Amino acid sequence: MDADRWMGLDLRHLVALKTISDEGSFGKAAGALGYTQSAVSQQIATLERIVGLRLIERPGGPRPISLTEAGTILLRHAEAIQARLLAAKADMLALEAGDAGRLRVGTFQSVGARVLPTLLRRFTETHPGVEIVLRESVNEEELLEMVERGELDVTFWTLPVETGPYEWSELLTDPYVLVVPAGSPLAALKRTPTLKEISLQPLVGFSYCAAMNHVESQLAASGRTPNVVFRSDNNGTVQGLVGAGVGVSVSPLLTVDEGDADVVVIDLLGRIPPRVIGLVWHRDRHRSPAAEAFVETARAVCGELAAERTAA
Amino acid sequence: MDADRWMGLDLRHLVALKTISDEGSFGKAAGALGYTQSAVSQQIATLERIVGLRLIERPGGPRPISLTEAGTILLRHAEAIQARLLAAKADMLALEAGDAGRLRVGTFQSVGARVLPTLLRRFTETHPGVEIVLRESVNEEELLEMVERGELDVTFWTLPVETGPYEWSELLTDPYVLVVPAGSPLAALKRTPTLKEISLQPLVGFSYCAAMNHVESQLAASGRTPNVVFRSDNNGTVQGLVGAGVGVSVSPLLTVDEGDADVVVIDLLGRIPPRVIGLVWHRDRHRSPAAEAFVETARAVCGELAAERTAA
DNA sequence: AGTCTTCGATCATGGACGCTGATCGCTGGA
DNA sequence: TCCAGCGATCAGCGTCCATGATCGAAGACT
Numbered sequence: 001m002d003a004d005r006w007m008g009l010d011l012r013h014l015v016a017l018k019t020i021s022d023e024g025s026f027g028k029a030a031g032a033l034g035y036t037q038s039a040v041s042q043q044i045a046t047l048e049r050i051v052g053l054r055l056i057e058r059p060g061g062p063r064p065i066s067l068t069e070a071g072t073i074l075l076r077h078a079e080a081i082q083a084r085l086l087a088a089k090a091d092m093l094a095l096e097a098g099d100a101g102r103l104r105v106g107t108f109q110s111v112g113a114r115v116l117p118t119l120l121r122r123f124t125e126t127h128p129g130v131e132i133v134l135r136e137s138v139n140e141e142e143l144l145e146m147v148e149r150g151e152l153d154v155t156f157w158t159l160p161v162e163t164g165p166y167e168w169s170e171l172l173t174d175p176y177v178l179v180v181p182a183g184s185p186l187a188a189l190k191r192t193p194t195l196k197e198i199s200l201q202p203l204v205g206f207s208y209c210a211a212m213n214h215v216e217s218q219l220a221a222s223g224r225t226p227n228v229v230f231r232s233d234n235n236g237t238v239q240g241l242v243g244a245g246v247g248v249s250v251s252p253l254l255t256v257d258e259g260d261a262d263v264v265v266i267d268l269l270g271r272i273p274p275r276v277i278g279l280v281w282h283r284d285r286h287r288s289p290a291a292e293a294f295v296e297t298a299r300a301v302c303g304e305l306a307a308e309r310t311a312a
Numbered sequence: 313m314d315a316d317r318w319m320g321l322d323l324r325h326l327v328a329l330k331t332i333s334d335e336g337s338f339g340k341a342a343g344a345l346g347y348t349q350s351a352v353s354q355q356i357a358t359l360e361r362i363v364g365l366r367l368i369e370r371p372g373g374p375r376p377i378s379l380t381e382a383g384t385i386l387l388r389h390a391e392a393i394q395a396r397l398l399a400a401k402a403d404m405l406a407l408e409a410g411d412a413g414r415l416r417v418g419t420f421q422s423v424g425a426r427v428l429p430t431l432l433r434r435f436t437e438t439h440p441g442v443e444i445v446l447r448e449s450v451n452e453e454e455l456l457e458m459v460e461r462g463e464l465d466v467t468f469w470t471l472p473v474e475t476g477p478y479e480w481s482e483l484l485t486d487p488y489v490l491v492v493p494a495g496s497p498l499a500a501l502k503r504t505p506t507l508k509e510i511s512l513q514p515l516v517g518f519s520y521c522a523a524m525n526h527v528e529s530q531l532a533a534s535g536r537t538p539n540v541v542f543r544s545d546n547n548g549t550v551q552g553l554v555g556a557g558v559g560v561s562v563s564p565l566l567t568v569d570e571g572d573a574d575v576v577v578i579d580l581l582g583r584i585p586p587r588v589i590g591l592v593w594h595r596d597r598h599r600s601p602a603a604e605a606f607v608e609t610a611r612a613v614c615g616e617l618a619a620e621r622t623a624a
Numbered sequence: 625a626g627t628c629t630t631c632g633a634t635c636a637t638g639g640a641c642g643c644t645g646a647t648c649g650c651t652g653g654a
Numbered sequence: 655t656c657c658a659g660c661g662a663t664c665a666g667c668g669t670c671c672a673t674g675a676t677c678g679a680a681g682a683c684t
Contacts, residue, residue, distance in 0.1 A: 006401055011321060026632060039672050041632060046671095051404040061680030062630040070407050073598045077400035080596070081393050088389035089318055092363040095382045284392070286385045324642095338661060351643050353661060358642090373651025374659045 005050050013047040014078035016040050021075055087284035090150025103290050104133045106143035106155025110255040119301045130290045140210050147282050153291050158210055159276040168280040169295050172302040175274040178266040180248045187264040195222035202229040202247035204238050215250045218272045317362050325359040326390035328352050333387055399596035402462025415602050416445045418455035418467030422567040431613045442602045452522050459594050465603050470522055471588040480592040481607050484614040487586040490578040492560045499576040507534035514541040514559035516550050527562045530584045
């Protein structure tokens with residue numbers, strides 16, 4: 001009755017294995033789990049009896065324990081199962097909270113200003129029953145974490161997405177452009193300025209933002225550390241400062257108001273690799289029809305935006 | 313203490329949910345699981361208490377039950393968890409059987425004859441410690457099922473792979489060629505024969521084989537049902553019959569001995585879409601270094617084979 | 625060398641919890 | 655109207671798991 005043995009496998013066993021692996025000892029794990037050391041010891045003993053293999057190497061004495069190969073492999077499965085369980089829990093809590101007709105969307109500023117209005121208008125037209133809850137975050141990392149924790153159903157994100165339980169869809173590639181005051185010598189230049197030339201200018205930048213970090217590291221790679229004279233969180237403020245002659249800025253095209261007569265927007269022709277904006281969601285969680293429709297609408301809207309650009 | 317509630321979740325609860333969904337009633341599920349109806353009833357009750365939502369709609373009386381939305385979603389998670397658990401079990405059993413240095417590979421004949429010798433020679437040279445166990449199957453479907461059940465670590469397969477817990481790597485595209493007796497009028501033809509012309513010929517084919525089904529359906533699509541005068545499982549027999557003038561054959565190039573002077577091999581120039589051969593393995597199972605090396609070696613060998621072909 | 629400390633294993637015990645078997649309520653069909 | 659099918663409920667029993675104390679092993683410190 002091998003199969004029967006595995007039926008006796010308990011989730012707490014797997015949790016114990018993971019906790020021990022994290023904490024580094026039976027006793028610590030017991031503390032973290034609210035059990036006695038004895039209990040954890042017995043849990044691992046049963047687990048090892050079930051799988052028929054030693055999972056943890058206990059050298060004895062105060063020496064640190066280690067996972068055997070079987071333990072390592074089983075741990076990976078255990079983590080996957082726990083993750084899936086968390087996803088299930090998130091789905092159930094969402095249903096419990098009456099989220100059937102609600103969609104929680106994470107955004108950041110450069111998306112919010114340009115893409116969202118069109119997208120939201122079109123989506124609410126076609127899906128009037130769905131309530132959209134927007135969550136704009138200054139700290140972009142937070143958005144992914146919220147998706148993982150099930151606090152967001154889908155979020156905008158700058159691809160690629162780091163490893164994790166995610167799936168995503170590419171929406172549009174957003175090139176970086178140089179924004180200079182209308183009278184700037186760089187505007188009169190016949191050719192595209194080099195990164196080094198840009199680094200020599202006083203720079204107006206964003207405060208905390210993945211895009212800005214990207215720009216600065218690219219500029220720094222050109223040999224000269226950029227001289228950032230002012231930072232702001234707000235797209236309009238940055239562009240206003242540039243228009244006032246405080247400095248130049250390198251921004252994603254999406255954040256730039258191209259109708260502003262005080263500034264000149266210069267295509268950098270890929271000297272800084274463009275960022276790719278996409279929508280990210282949790283791989284394991286339930287995707288409601290509303291969520292799928294939202295992604296599709298976003299793809300459509302962004303596709304049209306890209307088409308407009310190439311036409312212009 | 314919401315979190316505590318979820319800690320009490322038991323695998324048997326999820327199994328019960330799935331069994332009920334499969335069997336269609338509490339009582340049947342109880343029978344299938346070896347429990348009492350009462351027990352199953354209580355299991356679902358606790359499960360619903362844990363998740364805080366009604367999972368199964370019981371209309372009362374002899375009417376059939378149905379899953380609620382929450383039940384459907386949770387069931388999907390439950391199935392994923394069960395699948396992962398089976399993968400873990402397969403990994404543990406493999407380790408228990410001392411499979412650390414063993415690699416079980418599924419093949420079918422057309423791969424076996426051409427690719428395998430080179431691949432095995434090179435792999436055993438670079439990995440002398442790994443014992444390779446080959447499993448050649450006439451019934452190709454069986455190979456995938458064996459991978460799913462954990463009885464094979466990796467298998468050759470004709471892509472695309474149907475949905476399931478699989479990952480794969482493309483190895484090479486194997487075009488279909490027409491094999492005719494040396495004196496055949498088709499061999500004298502200046503142009504590539506059409507599928508209809510081929511259908512008019514007596515055909516020598518393979519017995520049961522995905523490739524053959526593919527060929528016949530393609531030929532049938534050309535308007536005339538092909539006239540198969542003889543079938544064999546064996547590549548050599550098929551080619552021998554063609555050489556003896558019994559008929560012509562449409563075969564994957566990999567299965568053809570191009571050195572045979574009795575036959576002429578005619579490129580069909582993609583008139584029948586080529587098959588793509590790949591290696592498939594279980595998405596959730598542990599991939600040993602040996603398995604990964606095997607895939608890499610296979611890719612290398614097949615890459616060289618493809619290069620030789622284009623050179624010729 | 626001896627003692628202390630740390631850590632996991634072991635054991636008996638008490639309590640919680642899940643399964644059983646019987647019974648009840650409900651509903652649709654004969 | 656009665657009956658069959660199905661799930662809910664309840665008391666009782668058995669099992670199994672966490673507890674708390676104790677033990678053995680092995681490094682660290684004096």
